Amino acid sequence: MVAVPRLVIAAPASGSGKTTVATGLMAALRSRGHRVSPHKVGPDYIDPGYHALATGRPGRNLDPWLTGEELIVPLFLHGSRGADVAVVEGVMGLYDGVGGEDFASTAHVARLLDAPVVLVVDAAKQSRSVAALVHGFASFDTRVRLGGVILNRIGSERHERICRSALEESGITVFGAIPRTDDVVTPSRHLGLVPVAERGGAAVGAVDRMADLIAKSCDIEGLVGLAGSAPQLYGEAWDPPQAVPVTRPVVAVAGGSAFTFGYTEQAELLHAAGADVAVFDPLREESLPTGTAAIVVGGGFPEVYAAELSANEPLRKQVAAFDGPIAAECAGLLYLGRELDGHPMCGRLDLTARMTPRLTLGYRDAVAVSSSLLTREGERFRGHEFHRTAADPACGSPPVFRWRGGADGFGDPLLTASYLHLHWAGTPEAATRLVQATR
Known part of the structure; x- marks a missing residue:
């Protein structure tokens, strides 16, 4: 049994201000001396980067669809080791799950963690009606404990008084009222917020402004008290399965501004499987790390940096000639192709790719129909797609x-x-197979 103080930051819908509140709260707590464990519900690569900047700890995802609900508590306990409070940012609306169901929703994860929920409500175009809205969310699923509300985009002191009064009449605790402001704006583009790795010092300033806004507008100690009301969790912390290698091969993992999509546990699994992980930046480094025995190229924004990636011809040629194991996802797939938006890429795969206006987004319940480095024919894999590109050909033969x-x-x-x-x-x-293939 473990008692980790924790709370979930949720909202009625996307765009309500969850990321600002969650990230600002994490940073505000850290500034007060708390060791904060950051988590994000769902398959998000960008928000955890801001969470990591706010807390000084790796941002981690909790996704019942991708990992199975039985791993949510163990992964949470793994991530929150050594922390004295955990903040979990939700995804979409509180009850929005896979295929219009509850599974993998923020509410589902909150129930698995037995964590109180704080609802961030955009009050910009309503007043007393916020109480009716919150009452509906509180009563929709009584297994979810709604601990209180943070009002966002409050227009005036009078607006705040009306909203607070209506909520308090309904027995709902108000933990904060955030005024409308243009000072805390995080730039976005075609796949969401611009990642931390691309913003440098601007990202630090943005997180500092979020922390200041939340510290001035919210009852931080009240939120800490709510987190402390979470009961003990039953379970063991997740640990990556350990191998005892004779030698430790170097697995080169692409990073930098072009390749920012990756889950924290991937590197931990590779290390536990017997590898040494070396991060390299395909935008700036002209050769793979010394001793590279395998390459992992995850997701990101190669389309934004296509010209710069193409200009690094020495590295492209080295990757094309590399005869060891390569695992690539999405952006990595495009980087391995012949061409992206007219710019030469590595040419390891005979495909061309281009940006499109169409967003491909969603969970996938996939079956491996052929064996490859990471797959064995007939195995099932749960993953997700998230891109605005198209490849030609779309897949291998067989896929x-x-x-x-x-x-x-x-x-x-x-x-x-x-x-x-x-x-x-x-x-x-996947990690075990990749490392074994180096031998």
């Missing part, structure tokens, strides 16, 4: 994965490259 209405991936015994993002904690054999 690596099939799901209802789709096929994806290029593979051979030393390669798995696809649009499918996997959370390796849910498929730990």
